[in-house]
Amino acid sequence: xxxxxxxxxxxxxxxxxxxxxxxxxxxxxxxxxxxxxxxxxxxxxxxxxxxxxxxxxxxxxxxxxxxxxxxxxxxxxxxxxxxxxxxxxxxxxxxxxxxxxxxxxxxxxxxxxxxxxxxxxxxxxxxxxxxxxxxxxxxxxxxxxxxxxxxxxxxxxxxxxxxxxxxxxxxxxxxxxxxxxxxxxxxxxxxxxxxxxxxxxxxxxxxxxxxxxxxxxxxxxxxxxxxxxxxxxxxxxxxxxxxxxxxxxxxxxxxxxxxxxxxxxxxxxxxxxxxxxxxxxxxxxxxxxxxxxxxxxxxxxxxxxxxxxxxxxxxxxxxxxxxxxxxxxxxxxxxxxxxxxxxxxxxxxxxxxxxxxxxxxxxxxxxxxxxxxxxxxxxxxxxxxxxxxxxxxxxxxxxxxxxxxxxxxxxxxxxxxxx
Numbered sequence: 001x002x003x004x005x006x007x008x009x010x011x012x013x014x015x016x017x018x019x020x021x022x023x024x025x026x027x028x029x030x031x032x033x034x035x036x037x038x039x040x041x042x043x044x045x046x047x048x049x050x051x052x053x054x055x056x057x058x059x060x061x062x063x064x065x066x067x068x069x070x071x072x073x074x075x076x077x078x079x080x081x082x083x084x085x086x087x088x089x090x091x092x093x094x095x096x097x098x099x100x101x102x103x104x105x106x107x108x109x110x111x112x113x114x115x116x117x118x119x120x121x122x123x124x125x126x127x128x129x130x131x132x133x134x135x136x137x138x139x140x141x142x143x144x145x146x147x148x149x150x151x152x153x154x155x156x157x158x159x160x161x162x163x164x165x166x167x168x169x170x171x172x173x174x175x176x177x178x179x180x181x182x183x184x185x186x187x188x189x190x191x192x193x194x195x196x197x198x199x200x201x202x203x204x205x206x207x208x209x210x211x212x213x214x215x216x217x218x219x220x221x222x223x224x225x226x227x228x229x230x231x232x233x234x235x236x237x238x239x240x241x242x243x244x245x246x247x248x249x250x251x252x253x254x255x256x257x258x259x260x261x262x263x264x265x266x267x268x269x270x271x272x273x274x275x276x277x278x279x280x281x282x283x284x285x286x287x288x289x290x291x292x293x294x295x296x297x298x299x300x301x302x303x304x305x306x307x308x309x310x311x312x313x314x315x316x317x318x319x320x321x322x323x324x325x326x327x328x329x330x331x332x333x334x335x336x337x338x339x340x341x342x343x344x345x346x347x348x349x350x351x352x353x354x355x356x357x358x359x360x361x362x363x364x365x366x367x368x369x370x371x372x373x374x375x376x377x378x379x380x381x382x383x384x385x386x387x388x389x390x391x392x393x394x395x396x397x398x399x400x401x402x403x404x405x406x407x408x409x410x411x412x413x414x415x416x417x418x419x
Contacts, residue, residue, distance in 0.1 A: 126271060126275070126409065126412045126413065126414060127275075127412065127414045128241060128272075128276070128279075128329070128331060128361075128362065128412065129361065129362045129392075129412070143233070143234050144231045144232070144233055144234075145231065145232060145233075145234050146229065146230070146231060147230045147231060147232040148230050149162055149227040149228060149229060149230055150227070150228050151224070151226060151227065151228070152228065153228025153229070153230065157228045157229045157230075158226065158227075158228055159227050159228065159229050162227040163221070163225055163226050163227050164225075166224075166225040166226075166227060167220060167222070167225040170222070170224075170225060171218050171220075174218055175215055175218060178211055178214055178215045179215065181211055182208060182211040182212060182215070185204055185207050185208045185211060186208055188200075188204055189201060189204040189205060189208060192204060240279075240327060240328050240329065241276065241278065241279045241280075241328065241329035241330070241331060241361075242279070242280045242281075242282060242320075242323075242328050242329070242330055242331065243268070243272055243279060243280070243281050243282070243331045243332070243333065244282045244284060244316045244319070244320075244330070244331065244332040244333070245265050245268065245281060245282065245283050245298065245332075245333055246284050246285075246312045246313075246316060246332065246333070246334040246335070246336075247261050247262075247283075247284070247285045247286075247298065247334075247335050247336075248261070248285075248286060248287075248307060248309070248312075248334075248335065248336035248337060249285045249286070249287060249303050249304065249305075250286075250287045250288075250304065250306055250307035250339070251287075251304045251305060251306070251307075252307060252337055252339035253336075253337055253339075253368075257337050257368045257369075259401075260335075260368045260398055260400075260401065260403075260404060261335035261336075261366075261368055262299055263401065263404045264333075264335055264366055264398070264407070264408060265298070265299070265333070265335065266299070267405070267408045268333055268408070269281065269295075271408075271412065280324075281295070282316075282319055283295060283297075283298035284312050284315050284316060284319075285297075285298060285303065285312075286308065286309070286311050286312035286315070287303065287304065287305030287306055287307065287308070288305050288306040288307070288308045288311065289305075289308070290308075290311040290312040290314070290315035291315070292315065307336075307339055307340050307341070307344070308344055309336065309340050309344055309345070309348040309379060310344055310347050310348045310351060312334070313348055313351050313352055313355075313356060316332060316356065317351075317355050317356060320359065329361050330359055330360045331360065331361055331362050331363070331364075332356070332360055332362075332363045332364070333364045333365075333366070333411075334363070334364070334365045334366070335365075335366050335368060336365075336367060336368070336379065337367065337368050337369060337377070338367045338369075338376075338377025338378065338379035338380045339377060339379075340377070340378060340379045341378070344379075345377075345378040345379040345381070345382045346382055348379065348382070349379075349382035349383060349385065349386055352383075352386060353386055353389075353390075357386070357390050357392060357393060360392060361392060362392050362393075362394070363390075363393045363394070364394050364395070364396075364411045364412075365383055365393075365394070365395040365396075366395070366396050366397070366398055366407060367379070367380050367395070367396075367397045367398075368397075368398055368399075369398075369399055380395070380397075383395055394411055396410060396411060
């Protein structure tokens with residue numbers, strides 16, 4: 001009889017491994033369910049787990065069945081209507097209950113996602129584009145590197161090869177010297193024997209015996225042969241980044257548009273705080289004037305007024321020069337409905353091109369509109385020219401809650417190469 005032994009590494013509980021295997025196998029279906037959940041949730045419940053409903057037909061797997069095979073006849077009791085060869089008509093309507101069902105129905109499989117599983121799927125394959133690890137900042141991130149060998153250390157770090165090499169070298173060196181000395185004594189002994197110097201013969205024989213015994217008693221391993229692998233901690237260059245969040249809170253941004261903007265920035269906030277440790281966030285909101293606010297004010301405070309996009313860009317440039325001038329990867333995300341009048345769109349685009357983009361690794365702009373039409377806003381038209389000229393500038397549009405998650409993943413999708 002053949003036996004199959006599963007020697008794959010697994011955790012303490014088989015349930016954890018089974019869940020990970022299930023999520024890997026049905027990644028597409030689970031991600032589609034998570035996308036739907038995000039569109040239906042409120043902002044405060046964005047990062048909690050939930051139940052995923054998957055159609056059973058999508059998780060069905062082939063199985064083997066064993067039967068007797070061949071032709072066989074059997075009698076079922078209670079059959080008064082049919083005989084061999086009769087064709088039984090298919091029942092009409094749904095099964096079960098007192099009334100016939102209508103429409104298509106499909107059984108579903110319910111899988112409960114924990115918060116960690118939900119967040120992992122939520123931000124899978126996302127990253128900050130063009131993040132450079134070239135800055136050595138104040139950090140506790142170190143890397144253990146090889147630093148030669150030492151004569152003291154833990155037994156686990158003992159280098160057997162280096163130790164045996166030292167042992168062999170020591171025995172060759174000492175043994176060679178002893179053999180050379182013994183050869184000289186043996187030659188002198190032979191001359192003393194031929195010359196009849198009895199007292200020298202006895203002395204030389206004793207010396208030769210001592211040298212030969214010393215050679216045979218050379219220890220195979222001594223403490224001075226031991227060598228241990230030495231490792232030291234070297235500070236690693238870290239990727240320090242700052243994300244500027246610019247949100248339009250003017251009068252043209254009604255509650256529906258503000259909800260879309262806050263959903264986008266909520267996803268951005270969760271993504272950055274979960275995946276990166278050396279990333280700071282700067283929250284800037286603007287009407288006619290721009291102001292830097294804290295996280296709570298940015299997401300919950302109500303404010304309204306006119307629209308001047310240039311004020312937010314100037315505020316971002318001022319903060320960047322004051323606090324993030326050297327050694328920082330600068331990113332920015334802007335959300336607006338594009339409702340800017342007069343010369344503000346052209347001035348904003350020019351300031352963005354000349355002052356912001358050269359110092360920014362990636363700039364994302366999302367325009368919010370209840371209905372996306374072929375008619376673009378003035379700000380969108382100006383920004384569209386920049387998008388065609390700069391690789392580090394991206395822009396998207398969103399009209400409904402369901403659009404935010406796909407747009408967010410599109411803007412921060414992981415690329416094959418990173419500059």
